[in-house]
Amino acid sequence: FTITGQRGTLLWHAHILWLRATVHGALVILPKLGVPYPFPTPYKEVVVVLGEWWKSDVEAVINEAMKSGLAPNVSDAHTINGHPGPISNCLSQGGFNLRVKSGKTYMLRIINAGMNEELFFKIAGHKLTVVEVDATYVKPFKTDTILIAPGQTTNVLLNAGHVTGKYLVAASPFMDAPIAVDNITATGTLHYSGTLSTTATTLTTPPPQNATPVAANFTDSLRSLNSKMFPAKVPLTVHHSLFFTIGLGVNPCATCVRGSRVVADINNVTFMMPKISLLQAHFFNISGVFTDDFPGNPPEVYNFTGTQPKNLGTMKGTRLYRLAYNSTVQLVLQDTGMIAPENHPIHLHGFNFFIVGRGLGNFNPKKDPKSFNFVDPVER
Structure with missing residues (x-):
């Protein structure tokens, strides 16, 4: 089929009850041939899907909630491209690993495919330049933390500005009300080429779960590009x-x-x-x-x-x-x-x-x- 008038990152998912918790993925619509991005072309593009994971069959989770009349159980872990990271009850999981070359710019197409929870996303020692949300260009701005709700997509430019090193990637929940959420942070690693696997990872601290100012500041920073080509x-x-x-x-x-x-x-x-x-x-x-x-x-x-x-x-x-x-x-x-x-x-x-x-x-x-x-x- 032919796509017209659209370009960017979108989420596809199953529409039968909670099957979408695991049956989902990215739709990447590239610009029309010959039409450049309204920002420097990245060296490489990477899809990053954030999600939630239950130890149980997700259909059993929602069915139990329907029987009880209460909210579904919160997830047991958050994931980055299917990996929760080295959490305490899954020590063998190394987590998501993004290899980069020093001096190169990467575009991360970030998607929240979770069922319920808004998530903060950040990478230790790096700023992220937001250039697109939900398949529409925005005025670029830099931030160390993005907020992304279920179903939303955010494209960011990542400048690999260090020479070597390993840096923590973190996805953590945002909830500023007295509501139960999965409070486990999903983690991964940004790994510079030439860095030994034994090198210590530079850590970062996710925002507090109730960091309303961080969430509001990100949301308030979003503005349409509103250029001649993209009004x-x-x-x-x-x-x-x-x-x-x-x-x-x-x-x-x-x-x-x-x-x-x-x-x-x-x-x-x-x-x-x-x-x-x-x-x-x-x-x-x-x-x-x-x-x-x-x-x-x-x-x-x-x-x-x-x-x-x-x-x-x-x-x-x-x-x-x-x-x-x-x-x-x-x-x-x-x-x-x-x-x-x-x-x-x-x-x-x-x-x-x-x-x-x-x-x-x-x-x-x-x-x-x-x-x-x-x-x-x-x-x-």
């Missing part, structure tokens, strides 16, 4: 203005051990998986599969980041919000403190979008839009 075409006319609250709830569950199940919801609606594909039902006009009454705003307005309602129940349904072809949508995603405040990585299939603003607390529709970035917002 940021931000739509300025809005046809639909939607406000989605993201949270958790608790619903009755007759088959669950505790008689209830923790669920996710958007605008207090918990999605029910249909037995027929939504697109199939739409194209073939099959009735009874979904309804088109998904609320564009939360049914109840309250202090979303303050005291939460006592009723934790949600509405259940396979509900969609219809949009006319070529419509422009402004969507505000508002996190809530239902059960516990936490990060909720969200991705949209089949479309790119611009992130024109972000902040803490409750969205203020009168004040916050004044600070929206319509010039060079990051596109994802």
Whole structure:
């Protein structure tokens, strides 16, 4: 098939329950022949896939969670290209090993293929120049730590600026809420050519698990390249203005051990998986599969980041919000403190979008839009 209008790094994965924990990989779309990168061409490109690993069958993990009504068990290890590194219960694992030549520049195509956890990634003694996220170019900036959420991709340039040596590569979790995560750091080695294997590895300390300033600084640094060849075409006319609250709830569950199940919801609606594909039902006009009454705003307005309602129940349904072809949508995603405040990585299939603003607390529709970035917002 022919790919048009796209280039960069993307993630592919299985779509049946938790099979995507192990059935996944990289889609590398090279620039059109004759079109250069908007940065110096790297000496070599390397795909780096970050993941999570369980000692159990991943299908058994999610099935047990469905039976219990609680969240799935956290993973037993993080991985870098399938290797956890020399962790205590797997001492024979040497880990991911990236060999480099002094003076050369490498492009790392980093992917978070994990199920749940946002990850920090850093390499001891080296700065990383971020040049692309989710297959869109960004204004290059240097950092010693990147943050990458499940499903996201980040391309960075690594300058092998030392003469010799071995340097620790680390992938560690980010969670700034009282939520259980796998706190084991995956490790690997950046190994300069000519360096003896017995050479001591230069270490680095990952950010603290709750390093919100590090995460926020990275996210705030992302800007579209917005060059003549790669402009940021931000739509300025809005046809639909939607406000989605993201949270958790608790619903009755007759088959669950505790008689209830923790669920996710958007605008207090918990999605029910249909037995027929939504697109199939739409194209073939099959009735009874979904309804088109998904609320564009939360049914109840309250202090979303303050005291939460006592009723934790949600509405259940396979509900969609219809949009006319070529419509422009402004969507505000508002996190809530239902059960516990936490990060909720969200991705949209089949479309790119611009992130024109972000902040803490409750969205203020009168004040916050004044600070929206319509010039060079990051596109994802």
